[in-house]
Amino acid sequence: MTIKIDFKSHLENLKNQDQEVYNAVMGEIQRQENTLELIPSENVVTSAVMETQGSVLTNKYSEGYPGKRYYGGNQFIDKTETLAIDRAKKLFRAEHANVQPLSGAVMNIATYFGVLETGDTILGMDLGHGGHLTHGHPITHMAKVFNFVGYKTETDKDGIIDYDKLRAQAIECKPKLLLAGFSAYTKTLDWKKFKEIADEVGAMTMADVSHIGGLIAANVLENPLDHGFDFMTTTTHKTLRGPRGGLILCKEKYAKAIDKSVFPGLQGGPLEHVIAAKAVAFKEADSEEFVTYQKQVLKNAQGLAKGLMENGVTLVTNGTENHMCLLDLRPQDLKGKIVEEVLDEVGICTNKNAIPDDTASPLNPNGLRIGVPVITTRGLNETDCEVIGKLIADVINNIEDETTHKNVSEVVSEICKKYPLYTNE
Ligand SMILES: Cc1ncc(COP(=O)(O)O)c(C=O)c1O
Known part of the structure; x- marks a missing residue:
């Protein structure tokens, strides 16, 4: 796929008004063109996604949710946000979707705060074994609020997760939430086993599929929601190839708690230009x-x-x-x-x-x-x-x-x- 940019007219207004920023953006275009970009968390969006993100929707305040806003004039914003929600639900076979999280970090924090109490235990992948900062690194604010426990991979057995050990650890630490997901791990996870272990210890299940969201959307990797996971979070800008941001999918019974946690719990006005671009990307992903x-x-x-x-x-x-x-x-x-x-x-x-x-x-x-x-x-x-x-x-x-x-x-x-x-x- 090549992205069409008319370089003669591209960013013409910016060029006339602010040469310094214009030069930096043009430099970045050249860098991307002349580099083999192998950072696994990056992608290149289509012209349609980019156009939407650069549209007039950036001008609008829309605190709240479709049909329940704290500002007037949201009839078109309601349409784009509803499209994003419906398309995300269809794409991932989810009961509920919140498309407002500003980023991946925010979507995870909102999920924790939505359904957990201070001091609750989250059992997630050890940071040193591929987990993400938001899965409990001591440097994060969340680590002061929740009790994060990490499970490890078996380095002497090709990095697999020993599910018997994970089960024993879960029985011992009694997590409220069992978290599956990674930033730097190259094996597929056994969602079914995670769910069985969580059920046995009475924990809720969350999959952070930020890295593999696109692969799951295309059904080339298994979808944790098909195995009964309660929550699935994903960034929208990695394999999913959308604009930068987060997405929370969950069972209907958690819908209210999650929505309240994102807004007003954590965020103010949503980035509706990005949400509309998410809608465009979800449609592209459903092809x-x-x-x-x-x-x-x-x-x-x-x-x-x-x-x-x-x-x-x-x-x-x-x-x-x-x-x-x-x-x-x-x-x-x-x-x-x-x-x-x-x-x-x-x-x-x-x-x-x-x-x-x-x-x-x-x-x-x-x-x-x-x-x-x-x-x-x-x-x-x-x-x-x-x-x-x-x-x-x-x-x-x-x-x-x-x-x-x-x-x-x-x-x-x-x-x-x-x-x-x-x-x-
Ligand atoms: C598994 C996982 N979760 C969450 C995030 C956070 O996403 P963001 O950088 O958008 O805050 C990342 C980003 O690398 C990630 O890999």
């Missing part, structure tokens, strides 16, 4: 084209993993079952920071990341996280991804060799030219 895209995402991640592993790079979990790969750089005696920097120089944008039980600083961890949503949107196939895996391996295996860097950089440029991202036509 054959999107299913084809997500199938290609899975194939491309396999290609990337193959190219890396066949060229001596170690992957946590020995491969991937989703859209991302987590590289363990210890065998090459390297750290994430330097690899991220050198790859950046050759035009490959990646994300240093901790590996399970990492003893190094989070600012310079032992791993690197990469993924394929952006390059798949751009049209690359699994063979291209295998080549990219090899290029990354070449850099890792020759981190100080400038000739290698130059060669890799040339191939990256060729690939970017072959698959243009933004075009005039």
Whole structure:
């Protein structure tokens, strides 16, 4: 998919009024065009999503919900928000949807506060094993309010979750909420087992599928709601390929509590231009084209993993079952920071990341996280991804060799030219 931008007229008003911001935006267009973007939490939205987000809807105040607003003049906003809600429910087979969360962090916080009391226990994936900051990192405000307990992955068994151990932990800590979901984990989760364990200990179930929301929407990965989960949260801007924001899906019996928690509990006026863009993205996701895209995402991640592993790079979990790969750089005696920097120089944008039980600083961890949503949107196939895996391996295996860097950089440029991202036509 290429995104149409008429560069002659693009941002003309901005250009005339504010050259500095204009130059920065144009610079970012060039960066995206000339870079292989492998940050697994990013994507590129369609022109329709971008247009909607840049529309006059940004001018409107609409505190409240469709039909129950604290401001007048919301007849059109009610339409777009209702479309977003209905489309989200259909897409994910959910009983209720709240489309207002401003971000992924906010959607999780709103869910916790909506159904839990201060001091309640949340059992979620350990941060050092792939969980997200909002799943209980001590640095967050939530960690002062709720009692977060972390479960780990089995590093000596390809990173699987030992569900017997998880069950024992749940019996011991008696969580009110069992939370499944991750930011850096490459295996599929067994939603059915999570639900069984939660039922046994009387916990509610929540899946934070932010990373794999698009794969679930396209039914290429299983949907936790089909297994009876109470809550499912997802960011809308990752694999789901919508505008930046959050989405909460839940059973009808929690609908009121969740809506109240988002507004007025946590947020003020919703970003209705973003909500309308979410509606557009949900419609796009409910299509054959999107299913084809997500199938290609899975194939491309396999290609990337193959190219890396066949060229001596170690992957946590020995491969991937989703859209991302987590590289363990210890065998090459390297750290994430330097690899991220050198790859950046050759035009490959990646994300240093901790590996399970990492003893190094989070600012310079032992791993690197990469993924394929952006390059798949751009049209690359699994063979291209295998080549990219090899290029990354070449850099890792020759981190100080400038000739290698130059060669890799040339191939990256060729690939970017072959698959243009933004075009005039
Ligand atoms: C699993 C998970 N949950 C929540 C979030 C938070 O999303 P946001 O950055 O929009 O606050 C992320 C973002 O990376 C995530 O990976």
